Amino acid sequence: MGKKVKDSGIGPGVTAWWLVGAPVDFRCGADRLLVHVREVLGRDPLDGSAYVFRNRHATRLKVLVVDAQGVWLCMRRLHRGRFVWVSGETLWSLSRGQFSWLCAGVDWQRLSCDTSSLGRLV
Secondary structure: OOOOOOOOOOOOOOOEEEEEOOOOOOOOOHHHHHHHHHHHOOOOOOOOEEEEEEOOOOOEEEEEEEOOOOEEEEEEEOOOOOOOOOOOOOEEEEOHHHHHHHHOOOOHHHHHOOOHHHOOOO
C-alpha cells in the first residue's frame, strides 16, 4: 500500500506542479512572477499549473497559481534548515505528494525515487 501524504491544501484544481530550478528575487509579487513564467520559462501561467519558486538561500518558497477567480501567491518559510531543491534543471515536474514533502522540508527526491532496483532488505 502506498504512503499517504497529507494534502497541501493549495490549489485543489491544480493540473500540474512545476518546480522552478533557478532562484528568484523574493521582492517579486504575483505580477512579476507571472511575467517570469511567461517570458523566462516560456509557459502559459493561465494553464492551471502551480509554479513553485525559491529564494537564493532555499529557506523560503513561493507558489503561484492562477484560477478562474484570480491569482494565488503563497509563501512558506522553514524555521530551520533549507528546502531540498533540484540543481541544473530549469523546470521540474512534481506530483502533489512530492510537493507536500517539499513543503514539509523533507528530501522529496529520496522519498520519490524508484527503489525496486535496490533489492530487498532482510
